Amino acid sequence: MKFFYFDNSATSSPKPQTVYESVDYTLKNLNTNPGRGGHQLGISCATAIYKVRKKIQKFFNVDNELNIAFTNNSTTALNFAIKGSLASNDVVITSNIEHNSVLRPLFTLKEEINLEVEVLPYKDFIENFILRIENPSLKKPKMLILNHMSNVNGVSFDLEKIGLICNRHKIMFIVDGSQSAGLIPIDMKAMNIDILCFTGHKSLFGIQGTGGICIQNGISLKNIISGGTGSHSTMLSQPQEMPDLLEAGTLNAPGILALGCGIDFIDSIGLAEIKSHEKFLKEEFIKGIKKINENSINSGNEARIILYTSFGENDGPIISLNIKGISSSDLSTYLDEEYNIITRSGLHCAPLLHQELKTDLTGATRFSFGYFNTIDEILYAIDALQKIVIQS
Template sequence: MKVYLDNSATSYPKPEDVYYSVFNYMKNIGANPGRGGYTNALEGDRIIFSCREALMELFNFDKLENVIFTSNITQSLNMILKSIIKDEWHIITSSIEHNSVMRPLFSIKEKKNIEIDIIKCSKDGIINIEDFKKAIKPNTKLVVFTHASNVVGSIQPLEAIGKICKENNIYFVIDSAQSAGALPIDFYKLNCSALAFTGHKSLLGPQGIGGFLIDEYLNNEASAFIEGGTGSLSESIIQPNFLPDKFESGTLNAPGIAGLLSGVKYILEEGVKTIQDQERELCQHFINELLNINSIKLYGPKEAFLRTPTISINSDKINNAELGFILDREFGIMARTGLHCSPSAHETIGTFPQGTLRFSLGPFNDKKDIDYTLYALSSILKGM
């Protein structure tokens, strides 16, 4: 038996139409969108247009040209942060962030005169709103938060944070790597300035495709980050300043966008709430049973409604790396060990530098997968 429980890294399996769409584009369309007026190039244009529309529907967004495609959310966050941050800015982020936020911010700090405040989250990985309010200064220009932790799944109170940002004229950028497709997201209800997403996790698309949504206020602050061919204004040596071309230089990953479109369509047809409810039920069952195993320590909220279905554990009987290895080798259970590219998050929950063993559920897991995993854990730990 094989059980895949590493959906926080990348979702697997995908809906069948995702596989077909990628293959179909490469085999039967093939052309470069935006680079020709012939039939296949125009078909590529239509697919990209349709994917922008589907993402707008999913995130309740209303500016088609402000949906930007990149290769992944790390590129998206780098493009946003490095194209907007100016000298003298005060920036607020949290201690639960992934390196895709932390590393760009501190790279910028080496080159520009900026100040970064990292708000310490609780042991469960949730930020305190009062701590956030106290951190705001007259020169606070930007807040960057993840929607949900990739280590313990904790969901941040982004609606309240976004409201405060709006009241204080602060740009608000959201990392939705762990939430897009898994949690309902309303761009305007969250009062965000930009929403970065990746296609290969809960959006159920292939690897190598991501992007971001950006409002006009933040777009006006931003400069082009990567410059080159766009298929538009080819007579000019200056990068176009209109969207999406301002941020979309070079050949887009059209097969990846075709696959992403199918993944988003699947989510829209099933309903985000339906997927969320199913995953929460499995997550709560998993948590309840883990709490009954004395030698296991569970991190993060104990209530599934406070988290995505991402569950980190350690055991006092065995190192998490060895436990993960045995689960894979002897039981066919695939989970991730270590620091998960989020050392600050592990410092917050008290698991640095050893990290944790992380199980992350997806829409194609079922109770049988969870019960088998619980059986495997119990069997291994009893033998210790």
């Protein structure tokens, strides 16, 4: 059955052919526990993983490939970054476009160790951030943690400008690159990012169960998980050098090697080309929605579709919408069952942005496009939405 897959913000699908082939190859030919044996297979697998560290180092301009630890996803990486660097009474600034994988660790620490969490609105963020940190009567924040790109409306922050401010004020700068990595360039050095957390299975085209944390020189974290690393086995505490500090337990070798193929695929197409294709799809989709609203108005009715997206140069191909009179979950289910169109309804784990958009009670239906979507698929979705508006 042909599905029209517009849920790439949840996980990208399909993957490049090389990613599928890599998982198959690794399981059949390199299926050992990397770093746990001195045998030929173990060394080959560990060497292949090291090469993926090098690719990631280059892709995000990380100081040192050994400062990259692989994790299961960005949620784990964000927990490492947040819980591994904050202490009682520290002040953290964040924004209202954050995902629960940032908000929940922060608000858990607020309860547990009296962390002070300040949430600034994403609109006019830079102006408000400067006002806040230059206010001498307020406590100096230790950290700024920001979601690079919203998974609800695609809005993105200008990390270069924000990183410069953090650097001048000596504020640790942590970035959640879950939505942006693989879509727009992230240069840790140029953007003064201290810690970058990424997930492998979205725009980096890896598979689920992969992600990582990249730490610049001079930043140290406490580990929140301890266990076997295949190194320093006589030590009863966690080795302190990276990546072993954060890589307790067996690595997901098939996933990591497939992630390397995802990055090779991006490099072969180029980020600019990927972004330009997805921007084109987004523009055509918006054009179609505007036409549906115009059709409603021309036939004497009100515009029915409310859009939640943003149009900055680096904003992502992520559009949430509501059709007046239909709940977001009904719309998503109807699109799925009648048209094989895959979207995601609800709050997208981003409750504060939905509050700001005034959709916290209704949710919204999200369309998120990916490199493999085509213009024909966009036109099909527009046609389906037009029919639903007419019928409802």
